[in-house]
Amino acid sequence: MHWLSKKKNLFIMMMPTLIIYSVYIIAAVFIAIYYSFTKYSGIGKPMFYGFKNYMRVFEDRFFWVSLKNTFIVLVISLVFLTILGFLIANIFRVKRRGNNLSKALVFSPAIISPIIVGIIWLYILDPEIGLLNAVLQSLGLEDWMQIWIGGTVLSPYMYAIIFIWRQMGYITTIFVAGLNMIPGEVYESAEIDGASGWQRMIYITIPMVRGTFTIVMLLVITGVFKIFEFVVQLTNGGPNHLSEVLVTYSYSVTFMNGEYGYGMALATVTFIITLFLSTLYNFTTRDKEGAK
Amino acid sequence: MTSSVGSKGVRLVLSITLAVITAVTMIPLIWMLFMSFKTNSEIYSTPLSLPSSFSLENYSRAMETLNIGRMYVNTAYVALMSVGIALVISFMSSYALSRMTFRNPNLQKALKQYMLLGLMISPFILLFPMYRISVATNIYNTFWALILPYIATQLSFNSLLFVNFFKGLPVEVEEAALIDGCNLPQMCWRVIAPMAMPVIITVVIFNILYVWNEYPLASILIRKPELYTLSMGASMFKGAYSVDNAGIVAASVLIIVPQLVFYGFFQRYIVDGMTAGAVKG
Numbered sequence: 001m002h003w004l005s006k007k008k009n010l011f012i013m014m015m016p017t018l019i020i021y022s023v024y025i026i027a028a029v030f031i032a033i034y035y036s037f038t039k040y041s042g043i044g045k046p047m048f049y050g051f052k053n054y055m056r057v058f059e060d061r062f063f064w065v066s067l068k069n070t071f072i073v074l075v076i077s078l079v080f081l082t083i084l085g086f087l088i089a090n091i092f093r094v095k096r097r098g099n100n101l102s103k104a105l106v107f108s109p110a111i112i113s114p115i116i117v118g119i120i121w122l123y124i125l126d127p128e129i130g131l132l133n134a135v136l137q138s139l140g141l142e143d144w145m146q147i148w149i150g151g152t153v154l155s156p157y158m159y160a161i162i163f164i165w166r167q168m169g170y171i172t173t174i175f176v177a178g179l180n181m182i183p184g185e186v187y188e189s190a191e192i193d194g195a196s197g198w199q200r201m202i203y204i205t206i207p208m209v210r211g212t213f214t215i216v217m218l219l220v221i222t223g224v225f226k227i228f229e230f231v232v233q234l235t236n237g238g239p240n241h242l243s244e245v246l247v248t249y250s251y252s253v254t255f256m257n258g259e260y261g262y263g264m265a266l267a268t269v270t271f272i273i274t275l276f277l278s279t280l281y282n283f284t285t286r287d288k289e290g291a292k
Numbered sequence: 293m294t295s296s297v298g299s300k301g302v303r304l305v306l307s308i309t310l311a312v313i314t315a316v317t318m319i320p321l322i323w324m325l326f327m328s329f330k331t332n333s334e335i336y337s338t339p340l341s342l343p344s345s346f347s348l349e350n351y352s353r354a355m356e357t358l359n360i361g362r363m364y365v366n367t368a369y370v371a372l373m374s375v376g377i378a379l380v381i382s383f384m385s386s387y388a389l390s391r392m393t394f395r396n397p398n399l400q401k402a403l404k405q406y407m408l409l410g411l412m413i414s415p416f417i418l419l420f421p422m423y424r425i426s427v428a429t430n431i432y433n434t435f436w437a438l439i440l441p442y443i444a445t446q447l448s449f450n451s452l453l454f455v456n457f458f459k460g461l462p463v464e465v466e467e468a469a470l471i472d473g474c475n476l477p478q479m480c481w482r483v484i485a486p487m488a489m490p491v492i493i494t495v496v497i498f499n500i501l502y503v504w505n506e507y508p509l510a511s512i513l514i515r516k517p518e519l520y521t522l523s524m525g526a527s528m529f530k531g532a533y534s535v536d537n538a539g540i541v542a543a544s545v546l547i548i549v550p551q552l553v554f555y556g557f558f559q560r561y562i563v564d565g566m567t568a569g570a571v572k573g
Binding site: 010014026029092107108111112134138225 | 303306307309310311313314317318320321323324327335336339340381382384385387388389392393394403406407409410412413414415416417418419420421422424425440441443444445447448451470475476479501504505507508511512522523526527529530537540541544547548551552554555556559562563566567
């Protein structure tokens with residue numbers, strides 16, 4: 001391969017990727033950080049502002065509200081997607097007719113454009129014309145009717161349900177792939193030793209797909225911090241920012257209010273939280289596996 | 293797992309559970325389909341009843357209000373350009389990083405790591421900087437304002453898959469090709485690309501899905517309605533159709549159905565592509 005590696009060749013092969021990537025990804029991160037230390041409203045030059053934007057983040061009530069909402073979505077999604085995803089994957093493993101069709105259908109929400117996902121759920125959750133309240137009313141359960149979205153309480157829980165709806169098939173598929181990597185002989189020998197179904201689940205299946213659990217939880221963590229479109233569609237963060245998640249709040253401060261400096265401080269803090277969570281999670285799981 | 297979960301009762305319960313899960317997942321989509329045939333007054337007055345007739349009136353009204361055909365063409369163009377360019381340039385750079393000889397091998401290793409940094413970077417921190425870059429380079433509000441960021445956001449994922457693939461590829465084929473007097477372009481397109489077809493398909497499908505559905509970047513880099521992509525157009529439905537809920541639903545179905553058909557045809561590749569990205573990323 002040495003012959004082809006003339007300087008000119010290497011240059012041509014590397015440059016297009018390096019330039020686009022360095023400008024639009026790497027430099028862009030530094031541009032964002034730069035603006036987070038300035039006060040800038042789009043007119044004139046950005047003014048150096050020190051850490052004032054960051055101080056403001058921690059005093060901003062709506063930052064804490066959107067942080068809380070994001071964590072509500074995160075916790076609910078983590079619990080349901082990992083547990084249900086794992087259980088459904090185990091149901092899929094038992095061969096039966098219609099399995100492939102079920103799998104395909106359950107997976108399908110994952111490929112639908114997220115903006116449209118927002119519209120779909122608007123017509124289910126909307127307190128006035130949504131399917132859910134109409135069904136409750138027709139069943140005579142008026143007391144159960146709620147302001148599912150756009151109120152002050154339930155919106156983040158609804159985001160979690162929508163996220164779970166969208167990701168369940170995807171997460172299940174990843175678990176099925178993990179389960180298929182367990183060699184069949186392990187189960188055969190366990191059966192000879194007289195292990196019951198539950199024992200095999202607890203002592204063989206779960207320990208052997210631990211790696212898959214790690215992947216799934218990381219996917220959920222990073223996925224939750226990218227929930228954006230259906231929040232915009234369903235509530236646009238309202239009323240008065242009470243239904244925001246972190247990314248929609250920083251988007252709205254940046255592009256709706258035009259407070260670019262403060263918006264970038266919020267975006268940077270959000271980014272650091274995501275990085276922190278996924279690295280922390282990576283480290284703790286790696287430690288456990290190392291100790292074993 | 294196969295034999296002892298075999299008691300008939302248990303199997304039946306599991307089958308029913310699965311059928312219920314599948315049905316519940318599908319309800320929102322089926323509901324949209326029903327609503328798209330109802331009139332606006334039916335949606336308000338008898339929300340739970342079936343449509344009184346299956347007329348296509350909502351669909352034709354949806355097409356008149358917004359130029360959905362145009363949005364399809366725009367999205368296809370942006371997807372084709374960005375996925376095509378990203379594929380070619382990331383293929384080249386990954387090949388150089390895994391197979392060619394750098395004067396300084398440490399630089400080569402460092403660049404490999406450098407290319408993967410993008411996997412950790414959330415797109416939301418990049419929105420405003422990308423907007424600034426497109427204004428500064430005078431491409432704001434053109435297709436290139438979208439195409440270039442879309443290329444950039446695909447590069448790390450592509451590099452990860454390509455570099456991993458090249459790592460597992462035996463060098464003998466390339467050595468034989470070299471002895472036969474093969475030059476670099478021939479090596480890439482005639483020798484390596486055909487062998488890399490499965491990875492290329494995965495990369496292309498994964499990226500087309502991403503670009504097709506992308507919204508946050510489109511919402512800030514494109515302002516002219518005639519440049520709107522599908523996601524961008526869909527975000528305007530509420531405003532464009534105002535109180536015409538039947539129109540909104542019909543327009544949404546016009547976006548969902550082609551996606552589901554595409555998924556029906558390429559299901560295996562799509563599922564493989566998305567899970568490969570997860571497991572390797």
